[in-house]
Amino acid sequence: MISRTAAIAGIGATEFSKDSGRSELRLAVEAIRAALDDAGLRPADVSGLVTFTMDNNSEIAVARELGIGELTFLTRIGYGGGAACAIVQQAVLAVTAGLADVVVCYRALNERSGRRFGQAYASPDTDAGWHVPAGLATPAAQVAMVARRYLHDHGASTDDFGRVTVAARRHAATNPHAWFHGRPITLDDHRASRWIAEPLRLLDCCQESDGAVAVVVTGVERARDLPRPPAVIAAAAQGSGPGQFVMTSYYRPTVAGLPEIAVTGRQIWEQSGYRPADVRTAMLYDHFTPYVLMQLEELGFCAPGEARHLIADGGIEQGGRLPVNPHGGQLGEAYIHGMNGITEAVRQIRGTAVNQVPGGGPVLVTAGTGVPTSALLLEATP
Amino acid sequence: MIEEVVARLTAAGATPARAGRDPVNLPMIRTWLEAMGDGNPAYEQAGVAPPAMIQVWTMRGLAPSPVDDPLQVMSELLDESGYRAVVATDSEQVYHRPLRLGETVSVRSQLEAVVGPKRTSLGEGWFVTTLSTWLVGDEPVGEMRFRILRYKPSGNPDRPATEKLRPMITADNAAFWEGAAAGELRIQKCGECGTMRHPPGPACPQCGSLKPEYTTAEGTGRIHSYVVHHHPPVPGRRAPYTVALVDLTEGVRVVAEYRGPRPEIGDPVRVFFDDGLPVWRPDVEVLGPWALEVTPTLIVSTALATRDFQNVHHDRDAAVRLGGKDIFLNILTTTGLVQRFVTDALGPDTRVRGIRIRLGTPCHAYDTLTFTGQVLPHGIEVAGRTAAGVHVSGTVEVAS
Numbered sequence: 001m002i003s004r005t006a007a008i009a010g011i012g013a014t015e016f017s018k019d020s021g022r023s024e025l026r027l028a029v030e031a032i033r034a035a036l037d038d039a040g041l042r043p044a045d046v047s048g049l050v051t052f053t054m055d056n057n058s059e060i061a062v063a064r065e066l067g068i069g070e071l072t073f074l075t076r077i078g079y080g081g082g083a084a085c086a087i088v089q090q091a092v093l094a095v096t097a098g099l100a101d102v103v104v105c106y107r108a109l110n111e112r113s114g115r116r117f118g119q120a121y122a123s124p125d126t127d128a129g130w131h132v133p134a135g136l137a138t139p140a141a142q143v144a145m146v147a148r149r150y151l152h153d154h155g156a157s158t159d160d161f162g163r164v165t166v167a168a169r170r171h172a173a174t175n176p177h178a179w180f181h182g183r184p185i186t187l188d189d190h191r192a193s194r195w196i197a198e199p200l201r202l203l204d205c206c207q208e209s210d211g212a213v214a215v216v217v218t219g220v221e222r223a224r225d226l227p228r229p230p231a232v233i234a235a236a237a238q239g240s241g242p243g244q245f246v247m248t249s250y251y252r253p254t255v256a257g258l259p260e261i262a263v264t265g266r267q268i269w270e271q272s273g274y275r276p277a278d279v280r281t282a283m284l285y286d287h288f289t290p291y292v293l294m295q296l297e298e299l300g301f302c303a304p305g306e307a308r309h310l311i312a313d314g315g316i317e318q319g320g321r322l323p324v325n326p327h328g329g330q331l332g333e334a335y336i337h338g339m340n341g342i343t344e345a346v347r348q349i350r351g352t353a354v355n356q357v358p359g360g361g362p363v364l365v366t367a368g369t370g371v372p373t374s375a376l377l378l379e380a381t382p
Numbered sequence: 383m384i385e386e387v388v389a390r391l392t393a394a395g396a397t398p399a400r401a402g403r404d405p406v407n408l409p410m411i412r413t414w415l416e417a418m419g420d421g422n423p424a425y426e427q428a429g430v431a432p433p434a435m436i437q438v439w440t441m442r443g444l445a446p447s448p449v450d451d452p453l454q455v456m457s458e459l460l461d462e463s464g465y466r467a468v469v470a471t472d473s474e475q476v477y478h479r480p481l482r483l484g485e486t487v488s489v490r491s492q493l494e495a496v497v498g499p500k501r502t503s504l505g506e507g508w509f510v511t512t513l514s515t516w517l518v519g520d521e522p523v524g525e526m527r528f529r530i531l532r533y534k535p536s537g538n539p540d541r542p543a544t545e546k547l548r549p550m551i552t553a554d555n556a557a558f559w560e561g562a563a564a565g566e567l568r569i570q571k572c573g574e575c576g577t578m579r580h581p582p583g584p585a586c587p588q589c590g591s592l593k594p595e596y597t598t599a600e601g602t603g604r605i606h607s608y609v610v611h612h613h614p615p616v617p618g619r620r621a622p623y624t625v626a627l628v629d630l631t632e633g634v635r636v637v638a639e640y641r642g643p644r645p646e647i648g649d650p651v652r653v654f655f656d657d658g659l660p661v662w663r664p665d666v667e668v669l670g671p672w673a674l675e676v677t678p679t680l681i682v683s684t685a686l687a688t689r690d691f692q693n694v695h696h697d698r699d700a701a702v703r704l705g706g707k708d709i710f711l712n713i714l715t716t717t718g719l720v721q722r723f724v725t726d727a728l729g730p731d732t733r734v735r736g737i738r739i740r741l742g743t744p745c746h747a748y749d750t751l752t753f754t755g756q757v758l759p760h761g762i763e764v765a766g767r768t769a770a771g772v773h774v775s776g777t778v779e780v781a782s
Contacts (some may be wrong), residue, residue: 118614120617122617124550126552126554126555128550130637131637132547133546133548133549134637134638135611135616135619135639136609136625138614144611145625145637146607148607148647149606149607149627194612194613195610195622196612197609197611198622248637250607251580255606255607255627
């Protein structure tokens with residue numbers, strides 16, 4: 001098994017902005033250099049590079065710019081943000097199998113100043129052809145179909161979506177790296193924000209960002225010898241559900257669910273031996289607020305349809321029952337396709353987060369929702 | 383400045399009653415009906431005017447004398463403030479009772495709301511709403527809420543490209559899209575085990591057979607979920623629009639645009655096809671389509687029959703000079719045509735109690751204006767479309 005065989009030894013990121021003013025390749029280089037510095041390693045130590053299928057920076061271009069010589073492991077994972085934790089899982093597999101010693105996982109994107117994911121987009125993909133011509137041409141609209149049914153099935157209200165974004169913005173307000181640093185919002189701000197795709201308002205949608213994040217994965221033994229306390233990968237899982245589509249899994253019996261998240265959750269608890277109640281804090285992928293509620297249910301933090309009770313009265317805020325995204329998440333910090341959730345999880349393990357959640361339990365990270373996805377569970381060394 | 387005038391006009395309340403030039407009379411009614419092409423005999427038999435004519439009785443004619451009309455005052459003020467372009471957006475008429483031959487109608491109007499500056503798809507602008515009340519003596523006989531947008535045309539209007547995003551047609555899904563082009567909802571059915579499935583694919587997930595066939599669905603179902611898309615712009619579509627996920631009667635789900643009043647989950651719907659794409663509509667009685675060739679003669683004769691002498695409705699050069707492609711229908715005529723569509727479809731005894739319409743793209747000479755309607759509990763939902771888009775949409779309230 002791969003559990004506790006590898007660790008994240010270094011993390012790095014650029015600043016998060018709306019216009020980086022430089023190329024995505026340069027962002028990738030800056031983030032990876034920062035991650036290697038953090039790990040106390042040099043480019044020459046790297047033998048594997050892993051990224052998203054959607055990333056525009058080839059592994060070989062990144063290797064050239066960094067002065068990495070030879071590579072023994074290069075791979076990519078598809079399905080947008082669903083790849084975030086899966087690329088770390090790829091690194092673990094490579095390290096554990098002895099194919100590479102040090103693997104860097106990276107994602108760099110000018111997603112606000114370049115192609116904005118929130119705009120209408122006709123994907124050249126047969127599956128998209130069932131939805132885009134009908135007018136479901138944006139991620140928000142595709143999620144809204146599920147969100148509407150969720151409200152109907154569980155008697156939830158759009159205020160319940162609003163509470164997710166209020167929590168994220170409260171956390172971001174005290175995070176100097178967050179785009180929304182110093183800008184908390186209230187539920188009334190959410191109620192007053194304009195419709196994007198009913199039942200989703202502007203403040204239910206995460207921001208669009210420019211930036212890059214990289215993490216360095218190596219074997220647990222080597223990680224122990226490096227300067228930073230290792231964030232041990234207690235579990236790493238990928239998941240796809242029955243009748244899976246990308247953002248439009250409308251044809252399976254229950255529309256208002258994320259069975260692919262449940263697939264990752266089952267593996268996370270099985271691999272690690274932990275239960276949901278053990279988790280100290282969770283970095284849940286929050287491109288759209290309704291999917292935070294549904295993840296809490298699918299991962300076993302509460303029963304189906306009960307998430308609105310869990311998040312009531314600050315349940316997912318700092319000091320609540322399960323603090324979610326203490327960095328502010330993608331709603332509050334930045335949209336780096338889920339990778340900034342992984343770096344925050346590492347800071348929580350190290351005890352260096354700006355909104356540090358007390359306690360010694362493991363930290364959960366999930367990846368893109370509504371798509372084939374992935375998850376990680378990190379813990380400190382004993 | 384704008385706020386001060388709004389406050390003054392609001393405080394002033396309704397204008398004094400201003401009487402129409404002529405009493406309700408048969409020659410004007412006959413001219414109006416003739417211009418509209420409306421053959422409904424009920425009005426002359428009962429000695430009453432068509433309800434949609436109400437505004438005609440108090441139109442101010444070719445050379446109106448200046449009056450302190452709040453809409454005119456606001457419109458001129460906004461024009462001077464840089465909001466030079468104007469478009470009417472809504473007209474909501476309610477008829478309390480039929481007007482009888484010989485009655486003299488007067489009108490009072492008041493400013494109801496001024497909202498702005500708002501960002502609109504045309505440019506930054508102000509919405510001005512007035513309420514007009516028509517009276518016979520002291521008795522209110524009808525009213526109209528009328529809204530215009532005064533705006534600064536933005537050089538780069540926030541308009542979607544006109545081309546809709548098209549389906550991806552492959553060997554595995556061609557049967558569905560060929561069916562849509564032919565006006566049929568074709569659902570894949572396994573040639574071995576008969577399992578139905580959507581979206582289709584080459585293999586049956588139930589029995590593994592590679593023998594996909596299709597069956598033509600009845601086209602009815604119920605809404606499983608829906609989305610109202612507002613933002614950002616989507617090519618070929620005018621927001622807000624609705625997309626629904628429907629549980630077909632046959633048991634599979636299909637996504638398509640939905641056209642109709644705001645739906646609820648569980649509502650019954652029926653498919654129709656537009657431009658090769660399936661579209662859902664409420665599963666109710668439909669009226670139309672009625673396609674009207676809009677000739678210059680129709681535009682000019684109806685403009686004059688409604689006593690609307692604005693040059694853009696009869697003078698092509700003037701219309702082109704003002705940025706139009708040709709002369710276009712006036713709002714009183716659009717209202718009259720909406721009424722004609724409903725009474726033609728439902729019969730001459732239909733009593734129209736209200737016409738609430740939203741105005742869209744202009745209807746120019748040589749356009750074909752196609753009306754469709756749906757009979758819903760609260761009224762008849764009517765839409766009139768030209769090739770350029772929706773010219774008029776709204777609700778006609780009829781007496782039960």
